Amino acid sequence: MAISLAPLPLPESGDTSKFADFGREVKGVNPGTLSPEEFEQVKDALYKHDVLLFRDTSLTPEQQYALTKAFDPQSESYGHGNNKTGSNAKSILHPDLKTIPRVPQVQLIGNGTVFEHEGLAEAKLKHPSHTTFHKTRVSPEDEAKGITRFYRWHIDAALYDLSPPRVTTLYGITVPQGNRQTCRYDDGTGDELQVPLGTTAFVSGKTMFEILPSELKSLAVRSRVKYSPHPYVWMAPAHALSTGLGIESEGLELPADQLPPWEESKIKILPILWKNPVTGQLHFQVHPCGAAELLIDPLPSGAQREGAIYPDGGHITDVKEVRDILYKMQRPAIAPSLVYPHDWSERDLVLFHNRGVLHTVVGAFATDQVRAFHQCNLAASDDPTGPSAEDVKKWC
Numbered sequence: 001m002a003i004s005l006a007p008l009p010l011p012e013s014g015d016t017s018k019f020a021d022f023g024r025e026v027k028g029v030n031p032g033t034l035s036p037e038e039f040e041q042v043k044d045a046l047y048k049h050d051v052l053l054f055r056d057t058s059l060t061p062e063q064q065y066a067l068t069k070a071f072d073p074q075s076e077s078y079g080h081g082n083n084k085t086g087s088n089a090k091s092i093l094h095p096d097l098k099t100i101p102r103v104p105q106v107q108l109i110g111n112g113t114v115f116e117h118e119g120l121a122e123a124k125l126k127h128p129s130h131t132t133f134h135k136t137r138v139s140p141e142d143e144a145k146g147i148t149r150f151y152r153w154h155i156d157a158a159l160y161d162l163s164p165p166r167v168t169t170l171y172g173i174t175v176p177q178g179n180r181q182t183c184r185y186d187d188g189t190g191d192e193l194q195v196p197l198g199t200t201a202f203v204s205g206k207t208m209f210e211i212l213p214s215e216l217k218s219l220a221v222r223s224r225v226k227y228s229p230h231p232y233v234w235m236a237p238a239h240a241l242s243t244g245l246g247i248e249s250e251g252l253e254l255p256a257d258q259l260p261p262w263e264e265s266k267i268k269i270l271p272i273l274w275k276n277p278v279t280g281q282l283h284f285q286v287h288p289c290g291a292a293e294l295l296i297d298p299l300p301s302g303a304q305r306e307g308a309i310y311p312d313g314g315h316i317t318d319v320k321e322v323r324d325i326l327y328k329m330q331r332p333a334i335a336p337s338l339v340y341p342h343d344w345s346e347r348d349l350v351l352f353h354n355r356g357v358l359h360t361v362v363g364a365f366a367t368d369q370v371r372a373f374h375q376c377n378l379a380a381s382d383d384p385t386g387p388s389a390e391d392v393k394k395w396c
């Protein structure tokens with residue numbers, strides 16, 4: 001049977017005009033045993049549509065690793081490194097991941113206690129909750145009524161030393177069913193979104209760029225983000241905004257001299273916009289929590305200076321200012337009408353273009369609601385490509 005692509009079901013809240021290219025269900029092939037020709041079609045579809053869903057799949061950790069690796073054959077280790085000792089132990093991500101012993105690039109994530117799972121006798125899993133990460137929290141009374149929040153909008157990437165993975169594969173093995181929840185933004189806008197329990201929410205980085213006014217497009221196309229060394233250790237004492245889209249500037253980040261040893265040469269400086277290798281389109285790809293500085297190029301010669309922000313370029317080192325600028329550019333794209341909240345069924349396999357979307361965990365489970373997922377992404381063999389000289393000319 002030939003491979004076929006069908007649109008993903010959008011929630012009522014979704015703006016269909018903005019999701020025309022986004023997300024496809026892939027039918028007619030087994031993702032664990034793709035032929036080279038089938039894989040090329042899947043790869044092409046991933047870069048064109050950013051999120052791919054395969055339903056009713058059976059996938060071993062070995063097959064999941066092989067599928068993920070096929071997008072970047074030279075990649076080898078898990079996106080945050082395979083070794084979870086030493087400096088990684090202090091990371092904010094450490095408690096969320098349990099490694100499959102046989103295939104250390106595949107992580108077991110979820111909620112509750114899982115027994116005799118792929119060589120793990122007992123794994124205690126905890127679905128990350130905004131209550132331990134955001135500065136403010138939904139009251140327990142509202143939580144009991146099903147109110148929740150986006151946990152943390154992000155790209156899967158170590159953002160130090162290692163390069164951002166091209167693709168992440170998420171395989172739902174045990175998926176508890178429960179009532180839908182209301183995800184509240186709590187940022188004064190009144191925005192909220194109805195979501196399935198334990199959804200993974202996605203937004204398009206392409207849309208994030210496309211909906212910006214021209215002066216912010218010009219700024220984005222000229223800017224690079226310098227990430228903190230060991231960003232997940234750096235941010236661990238800090239608190240997030242109520243939208244999960246970045247950190248409150250309270251000066252709580254770990255000072256550089258208290259971080260694990262680091263080298264200037266391993267710090268990541270990445271363009272704000274990443275060029276899609278298949279479509280050539282630009283995706284706004286910034287992990288707002290890890291951003292420390294902004295480096296802005298001056299306008300190219302001949303560009304219109306009127307109304308331009310930082311026409312002569314700049315280097316912003318004040319982290320609050322950096323965050324304010326990024327938030328202004330990223331917040332529009334997480335509006336309820338632009339979010340795709342995936343409604344998980346057991347044996348769903350979701351592949352997402354990690355260099356083209358932002359995503360977040362949402363919601364809260366009770367301790368007895370057991371959920372088990374396998375997640376795999378691999379530190380890439382290169383850094384993403386930024387805008388070309390023509391792109392800069394076009395958008396300035």
Ligand SMILES: [Fe+2]
Nearest residue numbers: 154155156359
């Ligand atoms: Fe993630």
